[in-house]
Amino acid sequence: MENFVYHNPTKIIFGKGTETLVGVETKAYADRVLLHYGGGSIKKTGLYDRVVASLKAAGVDFIELPGVQPNPRLSLIQEGIELCRKHQLQFILAVGGGSVIDSAKAIAAGVPYAGDVWDFFARKAEIKAALPVGVVLTIAAAGSETSPASVVTKEEGALKRDIGSDLLRPKFAILNPELTYTLPPYQTACGVADIMAHIMERYFSRTPDTDLADRLCEATLRTVIKYAPIALQNPTDYTARAEIMWAGTVAHSDLLGRGKVEDWGSHMIEHEISGIYDVPHGAGLAVIFPAWMQYVYQTDVNRFARFAVRVWAVEMDFAHPEKTALAGIERLKTFFRSLGLPVTLTELKVGTDRLEEMAAKCTARGPVGNFVKLDKEDVLAIYQLAQ
Amino acid sequence: MENFVYHNPTKIIFGKGTETLVGVETKAYADRVLLHYGGGSIKKTGLYDRVVASLKAAGVDFIELPGVQPNPRLSLIQEGIELCRKHQLQFILAVGGGSVIDSAKAIAAGVPYAGDVWDFFARKAEIKAALPVGVVLTIAAAGSETSPASVVTKEEGALKRDIGSDLLRPKFAILNPELTYTLPPYQTACGVADIMAHIMERYFSRTPDTDLADRLCEATLRTVIKYAPIALQNPTDYTARAEIMWAGTVAHSDLLGRGKVEDWGSHMIEHEISGIYDVPHGAGLAVIFPAWMQYVYQTDVNRFARFAVRVWAVEMDFAHPEKTALAGIERLKTFFRSLGLPVTLTELKVGTDRLEEMAAKCTARGPVGNFVKLDKEDVLAIYQLAQ
Numbered sequence: 001m002e003n004f005v006y007h008n009p010t011k012i013i014f015g016k017g018t019e020t021l022v023g024v025e026t027k028a029y030a031d032r033v034l035l036h037y038g039g040g041s042i043k044k045t046g047l048y049d050r051v052v053a054s055l056k057a058a059g060v061d062f063i064e065l066p067g068v069q070p071n072p073r074l075s076l077i078q079e080g081i082e083l084c085r086k087h088q089l090q091f092i093l094a095v096g097g098g099s100v101i102d103s104a105k106a107i108a109a110g111v112p113y114a115g116d117v118w119d120f121f122a123r124k125a126e127i128k129a130a131l132p133v134g135v136v137l138t139i140a141a142a143g144s145e146t147s148p149a150s151v152v153t154k155e156e157g158a159l160k161r162d163i164g165s166d167l168l169r170p171k172f173a174i175l176n177p178e179l180t181y182t183l184p185p186y187q188t189a190c191g192v193a194d195i196m197a198h199i200m201e202r203y204f205s206r207t208p209d210t211d212l213a214d215r216l217c218e219a220t221l222r223t224v225i226k227y228a229p230i231a232l233q234n235p236t237d238y239t240a241r242a243e244i245m246w247a248g249t250v251a252h253s254d255l256l257g258r259g260k261v262e263d264w265g266s267h268m269i270e271h272e273i274s275g276i277y278d279v280p281h282g283a284g285l286a287v288i289f290p291a292w293m294q295y296v297y298q299t300d301v302n303r304f305a306r307f308a309v310r311v312w313a314v315e316m317d318f319a320h321p322e323k324t325a326l327a328g329i330e331r332l333k334t335f336f337r338s339l340g341l342p343v344t345l346t347e348l349k350v351g352t353d354r355l356e357e358m359a360a361k362c363t364a365r366g367p368v369g370n371f372v373k374l375d376k377e378d379v380l381a382i383y384q385l386a387q
Numbered sequence: 388m389e390n391f392v393y394h395n396p397t398k399i400i401f402g403k404g405t406e407t408l409v410g411v412e413t414k415a416y417a418d419r420v421l422l423h424y425g426g427g428s429i430k431k432t433g434l435y436d437r438v439v440a441s442l443k444a445a446g447v448d449f450i451e452l453p454g455v456q457p458n459p460r461l462s463l464i465q466e467g468i469e470l471c472r473k474h475q476l477q478f479i480l481a482v483g484g485g486s487v488i489d490s491a492k493a494i495a496a497g498v499p500y501a502g503d504v505w506d507f508f509a510r511k512a513e514i515k516a517a518l519p520v521g522v523v524l525t526i527a528a529a530g531s532e533t534s535p536a537s538v539v540t541k542e543e544g545a546l547k548r549d550i551g552s553d554l555l556r557p558k559f560a561i562l563n564p565e566l567t568y569t570l571p572p573y574q575t576a577c578g579v580a581d582i583m584a585h586i587m588e589r590y591f592s593r594t595p596d597t598d599l600a601d602r603l604c605e606a607t608l609r610t611v612i613k614y615a616p617i618a619l620q621n622p623t624d625y626t627a628r629a630e631i632m633w634a635g636t637v638a639h640s641d642l643l644g645r646g647k648v649e650d651w652g653s654h655m656i657e658h659e660i661s662g663i664y665d666v667p668h669g670a671g672l673a674v675i676f677p678a679w680m681q682y683v684y685q686t687d688v689n690r691f692a693r694f695a696v697r698v699w700a701v702e703m704d705f706a707h708p709e710k711t712a713l714a715g716i717e718r719l720k721t722f723f724r725s726l727g728l729p730v731t732l733t734e735l736k737v738g739t740d741r742l743e744e745m746a747a748k749c750t751a752r753g754p755v756g757n758f759v760k761l762d763k764e765d766v767l768a769i770y771q772l773a774q
Contacts, residue, residue, distance in 0.1 A: 006398075006401065007396075259402075
C-alpha cells in the first residue's frame, strides 16, 4: 500500500425532497450566486421552480446561466466568468449532471484568475483560488459532485482536457434519487458505465497489498450491477435509483483508490472520442474499457481473474486462470450490451479515419495509464480492438 | 434507504513516517497547543521525540498533559480544560489511541463552555463551540480519529457516557501503521474487536434496501478478519497493520451506515461493564456482541444468514437458514477466541453480582438499540447469556 492523503470534505445531503434545502445551504456561503444549468430539462420537471423557491425563501439572489451542453464548452465557461465578475457573484450553484458541475468548477477557477482559464487545462498555470461551488445533482454518473476534477472541451481543436484541485470540490452536494426518475434509459445506462469505469480505473492497479480498497471497489461494482437493470426496467424504483446514485458518489469520492496507483488510461483514451465526436462519455467508456482490458489483461491475469470471480461471480478455473480472466471481460461487455450501450466504435458511429490522430493527441503529453503505460501505438491498438 | 447527511471532513494522512508532518499540519491551526497523551509508551517508542521535533521545527509551542488512562477519566479532562484556559491554548493535539482522542475532544468541548463539561455527557447542555483537535494515532481501534464522538468515565458513580458533535471531529488524523508494531497482542486483538463492533453496529439494522452500505460493511469486515491473525502472528507485517488501521478508520467514518438506522445496543451494554470493571472496551465487546446476536437473531434470520455467508463464507443452508445464521454467530465467537479474546463474562473476570445494577443503569435513559429495542430485562438477559 502506498502512503496517501484522503480528504473529501463535501457535505452530502441525500434523499427524497432534499433539493428544498438548497437555499439554506447556499446562504451559508453567499447572498448572490450564479445559477448554472443545462438545456432546460430542469424546467420541465419542476426542479427549477423548487430550487428558485428555496433560494428566494433563503434570501439568496441569483443570476442565471443556462445552456451547458454534454461535454461542456469553454465558450460558455468564459461567459460565466464574465457574468460572475460583472455582477460580483460569490458562489456558483450547479443544478444538473457532471457537465454542469464541471462547467461550474471551471467558472469557479476562472473568476479569480487574471489570465485565460484554459491555461489551467493546458497546464500553463496552477489553480490558487476558486469561488465555492454547490450542487443539486440530476444524474448519477460523473461523480463530479465531490471530486476535485473538471473536464472541459475547447471547441477550437476539439480538445477535451481536465483540471483537478481540492479548491474545486463542491462545498455541498444535494442528491435526491427521485430527480433521476425522468432520465431517458440511454442516459441512465451511460451514467452506470461512467460509475463502473471510475471504480475500475482504481481497481486495476499494480500496487500490491491493497485489499480493503479492492474489496470496497468490488462491493460498489456489485451494487451497481445489481441495480442498473432494475432502474432501466422501472425508472421510478426508488431503491435502485438511490443505490446507483450513492454508488456513483462513493465511486468517485477518492475512497476506493486510496493507497493505490490508479490507472485512468481508459478515461484518457475515451476523452479523444467524445472530444471529437461529441458522444456521451459513458458510452465511449463502454466501448473503450473492454478493449483496454483485452489489451492489458496478460500483465496481471490474477487481478483479472479476481475481477471475474468477485465482481461477476464467475467460477474460478484454477487450472486455467486466463480463461476466468477472459470470462470476466466478456461478462462486462455482455452487461454493457444488456443496458443498451454500444461496445464497439462501429456501434458508437465512430469511423476509423481519425484513429491515428486521436492516438497521437491522447499521448501528446506522454504515455497514458499506470496499470500499463500506453504510448501512441498501444492506444491505436486499443482503438482498433474496439472497432 | 433513509435520507441522510454524510459529512466527514477530517483530513487523513496515511502511511510510513507520516508523523513527521504533525508540526506543519498543527501550525495551520495554532501556535500554542496542548500536547495530550497517555501513560508514556510514546516516550519508549521514540514517537514522543519525533512529534516534539516536528512541532518545534514548525514553530508550535506546547504545554503537555500526559496520563490519559484507558476509559478516560473526567478528572484529567477538567485538568486539561484548566490548562488550556490558563495558557490560552488554541488547539489540542492527541497522540495516542481512542482514549487519548476522546479525552482531547472532551477538553476541546469544555474550554469554551462556562459550565461543567459533564453537562454535555449528562445531556444537560449542547456543544456550541470547541477547540480544534488533531490526532497522531497509535492504535487501530476506536475510530475516534474521524468520529464526532467521545466516551468518558466519571469516577464518581462509575458512569461511562458519550457525547457527539460534528464540532469534535478532528481536523486531521495522522495514521502511520508502523506505530502499531509495538502494541501487545491483547491490545491489537481488542482493537480488532472494537473495529468489527463498529461495523456490526451499522450492519445489523432493520432499515430495508441498503445494499451498498451492507456490502461496504462486509468488505471491511472481511479485510479485518483476513489481516488480524497475520498482525498477531507477525506484529511488524506492514500490510496487515496498514489494512487494519485503514479499516478501523473506514469502519467508524460514518460511511458504512449511511441510509440506515444503526443499532449501538451492544456498545451501550458494554459501556456498563468497562465503566465499572475497567476492562478494555474491545474485550467487553467481544463478550457482549455474540450474546447480543444470540438474543436478537430471530428478529431477522435472513440478515444473520447473510452475515454468515458473506462475511464468514459459511455455506447457505437454504432449507434451514436459521442454522446458517447460528453458524455465523459461532464463527464470530471462534474468531474472537482465536485472537486470544474473552467471549464470556467469566473469562473477562466480571462477576454476576452487579448485573442487575448494570442493566438498570444501561437503560436508565430508556431502551437501548434499534435492531431490537432492549429494556432492562432484555439487557439483563444478554448479560446472563454472556456469562
